Amino acid sequence: MDSEYIIEVNDATVRFNMASEKIDNLKEYVIKFIKRELMFQEFLALKDINLKIKPGEAWGLVGTNGSGKSTLLKLISGILKPYKGEVIIRGSIAPLIELGAGFDAELTARENVFLNGTLLGHSEAFMKEHFNEIIDFAELWDFLDMPIKNYSSGMAARLGFAVATMTRPDILIVDEVLAVGDYEFQEKCKMRMKSMLEQGTTLLYVSHTMGSVTSLCDHAIWIDKGKAVMQGDVNTVCKAYMNK
Numbered sequence: 001m002d003s004e005y006i007i008e009v010n011d012a013t014v015r016f017n018m019a020s021e022k023i024d025n026l027k028e029y030v031i032k033f034i035k036r037e038l039m040f041q042e043f044l045a046l047k048d049i050n051l052k053i054k055p056g057e058a059w060g061l062v063g064t065n066g067s068g069k070s071t072l073l074k075l076i077s078g079i080l081k082p083y084k085g086e087v088i089i090r091g092s093i094a095p096l097i098e099l100g101a102g103f104d105a106e107l108t109a110r111e112n113v114f115l116n117g118t119l120l121g122h123s124e125a126f127m128k129e130h131f132n133e134i135i136d137f138a139e140l141w142d143f144l145d146m147p148i149k150n151y152s153s154g155m156a157a158r159l160g161f162a163v164a165t166m167t168r169p170d171i172l173i174v175d176e177v178l179a180v181g182d183y184e185f186q187e188k189c190k191m192r193m194k195s196m197l198e199q200g201t202t203l204l205y206v207s208h209t210m211g212s213v214t215s216l217c218d219h220a221i222w223i224d225k226g227k228a229v230m231q232g233d234v235n236t237v238c239k240a241y242m243n244k
């Protein structure tokens with residue numbers, strides 16, 4: 001069925017179960033589990049979220065630490081399922097959510113490019129064809145055969161961004177991974193995101209730097225304690241969030 005929206009989040013709630021007391025080790029956990037002493041507390045990380053995004057729009061997600069921004073991105077990427085409500089996606093997604101997600105720390109950067117490509121749905125031949133382009137963008141030619149575990153967080157972010165943005169996904173999701181890149185690389189990533197937006201990609205972007213949200217995005221949603229406080233024009237929402 002055709003729709004004018006590429007992403008629809010309808011009344012979505014995400015629930016986590018958290019053990020209500022701190023358990024230090026597995027043995028203690030098993031004993032408490034067998035004795036039925038474990039109490040689980042439900043925690044709603046997102047509550048009745050509604051969000052409708054049209055193709056080509058760029059949305060910033062703003063809110064304090066722990067408010068639910070990454071949870072919303074994981075919900076949209078399909079990493080998390082809603083406890084209530086629904087999420088409808090009409091396009092391909094390249095998610096850049098957690099540093100190192102999609103990478104195997106023991107493998108080299110070269111091997112990880114292929115692994116990451118497979119996770120994004122690309123063939124080995126396709127990855128071979130674009131390999132040089134990826135490493136050129138990430139500027140990591142000197143570190144190709146080093147295991148990712150020895151990479152700095154900024155180096156891992158470079159590689160992750162380069163792989164995720166090599167093709168034009170319908171939807172690009174960028175969490176705070178770029179914050180660990182140096183200034184020059186951050187600017188290079190912003191340029192690439194801008195050019196992807198010009199070509200029609202839909203962007204979801206999380207940052208605590210309001211300047212980068214307002215320069216990249218046209219819309220924003222402000223989340224607080226799992227609830228959408230406000231959504232709409234990026235300048236209006238960011239202003240309200242900063243003056244809260």
Ligand SMILES: Nc1ncnc2c1ncn2[C@@H]1O[C@H](COP(=O)(O)OP(=O)(O)OP(=O)(O)O)[C@@H](O)[C@H]1O
Pocket residue numbers: 016017018043045063064065066067068069070071072
């Ligand atoms: N797997 C999980 N199990 C239990 N609670 C979780 C889990 N993942 C996230 N949470 C909780 O959900 C809430 C929202 O977390 P989330 O990572 O979405 O916040 P955020 O807005 O992205 O924060 P930040 O700005 O610090 O990145 C937090 O209270 C967090 O502790």
